[in-house]
Amino acid sequence: MEIFWKTISNYNVSTWKIQVLIVLIAAVLTFRLYRRPSPFIKKAMMFFMVLLNLWVAVVYYFVYCSERPYYYIFAAFWIVMALIWCYELIRGRYKFERSYKYDKISYLLYAVPFIYPLVSLGRGMHFPMMTSPVMPCTVVVFSLGVLMSFSKKINLFLVLLLFHWALLGISKIYLYRISEDILLTICTVPAIFLYIREYIDSGVVVDSKPGVKAINLLLLGTCGIIGVVFTYIILKSFNIF
Amino acid sequence: MAKGEISINNNNLKSRAAFLSEYAAMLMGSGVHSSRVIRNTKRMGEAMSMEVIISNFHKSLMLYASDRSSGESVNILKEIPSLPISFEINTNLSRLSWEAYDGKLSFDELKERYRKLVARPKLHPVVILILSSFANASFCALFGGTWYSMGIVFSATMIGMSSKQKLLSKGVNVFIVFALCSFIASIVASTAVIFKLQTSDIAMATSVLYLIPGVPLINGFMDMMEGHVILGMARLIDAFLLVLCIAIGLSGTMMLLRNSLLL
Numbered sequence: 001m002e003i004f005w006k007t008i009s010n011y012n013v014s015t016w017k018i019q020v021l022i023v024l025i026a027a028v029l030t031f032r033l034y035r036r037p038s039p040f041i042k043k044a045m046m047f048f049m050v051l052l053n054l055w056v057a058v059v060y061y062f063v064y065c066s067e068r069p070y071y072y073i074f075a076a077f078w079i080v081m082a083l084i085w086c087y088e089l090i091r092g093r094y095k096f097e098r099s100y101k102y103d104k105i106s107y108l109l110y111a112v113p114f115i116y117p118l119v120s121l122g123r124g125m126h127f128p129m130m131t132s133p134v135m136p137c138t139v140v141v142f143s144l145g146v147l148m149s150f151s152k153k154i155n156l157f158l159v160l161l162l163f164h165w166a167l168l169g170i171s172k173i174y175l176y177r178i179s180e181d182i183l184l185t186i187c188t189v190p191a192i193f194l195y196i197r198e199y200i201d202s203g204v205v206v207d208s209k210p211g212v213k214a215i216n217l218l219l220l221g222t223c224g225i226i227g228v229v230f231t232y233i234i235l236k237s238f239n240i241f
Numbered sequence: 242m243a244k245g246e247i248s249i250n251n252n253n254l255k256s257r258a259a260f261l262s263e264y265a266a267m268l269m270g271s272g273v274h275s276s277r278v279i280r281n282t283k284r285m286g287e288a289m290s291m292e293v294i295i296s297n298f299h300k301s302l303m304l305y306a307s308d309r310s311s312g313e314s315v316n317i318l319k320e321i322p323s324l325p326i327s328f329e330i331n332t333n334l335s336r337l338s339w340e341a342y343d344g345k346l347s348f349d350e351l352k353e354r355y356r357k358l359v360a361r362p363k364l365h366p367v368v369i370l371i372l373s374s375f376a377n378a379s380f381c382a383l384f385g386g387t388w389y390s391m392g393i394v395f396s397a398t399m400i401g402m403s404s405k406q407k408l409l410s411k412g413v414n415v416f417i418v419f420a421l422c423s424f425i426a427s428i429v430a431s432t433a434v435i436f437k438l439q440t441s442d443i444a445m446a447t448s449v450l451y452l453i454p455g456v457p458l459i460n461g462f463m464d465m466m467e468g469h470v471i472l473g474m475a476r477l478i479d480a481f482l483l484v485l486c487i488a489i490g491l492s493g494t495m496m497l498l499r500n501s502l503l504l
Contacts, residue, residue: 174389199367
């Protein structure tokens, strides 16, 4: 636990200027994607997502979190996610087409990386030993927001990796009482439901059974179970249950 | 014509034998053990007034069919298609052979029914993904895993299974797919070890169970016991190679985690 916050502190002290720059680039690119999307901006956003995932893998884990045990496994997760974004960039299938369906939820998701530090401050923590907007969990929530707004033809594997990260968030809540990760958990379950429903509705798989309605019901039931389990773990970790 | 036999007046021996070989190959490809394939095909041949002898191999089958009334005979060598295991096709095609035997269908009706049964829609990959994840998480519970370990296994199976579906649809070699998916699922489940959760060893071990080739293993043993030794051996070797690939993937994760094959 001590090592956990110490590594975060070192990371924040050394990179806060770059973090501000990353947030600004993310804000400009996201704004342009909404207002004046062009092929160049779409490619730039995709390239930015590759770099952002690599940043977490290399700078966050390899450079600043090397004191943590098994940091390289977590770094590998982020390298895999960067590779998936890279694959989509090269393949050109993911076109950042606006879905318009989930705009409100995605705006909320974009706000979460900024709420993370506020929750830390609310818990009585101070800079640099606090969460910041460019950390693994915040990047996951931002990625969920981007995918939700532009969710036509999503990469299911990427979404499942993001879901697994939320599951890790639960373990951090349970073991270390890091309440900031509640935000990640709350965001992920409905997001996963909506992504997979979009995937089913998109008709990627034709001539299959059961019907779309039945699959959606199964999905809803599964996400419901996951939601109940997550809620139980969160409540139990804070001795509410 | 004896009671229960299909009218064959307008159909030549070759087309009937071709149909029977396709029927048998479909059963073999769908994961049916040899004696059942032979039984069903012979039953169908009986309904067409034909004597049928089948010799099964791992990738192909040879069918000899002889018309009881004319004495004419034909040999057909048929390639066994590489299909996903389907208990539904297995059951439906077995039922079809009984319907033919009971004399309820003409040859044309039989072909039409077969075509419809084979063309039935398959389960949606998302349904397979969700159900196999629940099944694997249940395995974790059966071996004594905690709720949290079950969650980790559920997520690991989802990620591993979706990679398996994707890679197989791209035509990647099945052995490479198994080794890779075993590595992916176990590395995802290794987070239970990283966080030093209770029963993390169970989570890791059960995360790859969705890959175990249960049906080929059972079919291999059944074939061996029923005298189809060569095919049984081939099926068992195939299944054991898949198990070896799963072990290679799991070992990769263990070496990364502990630099040893022990947890």
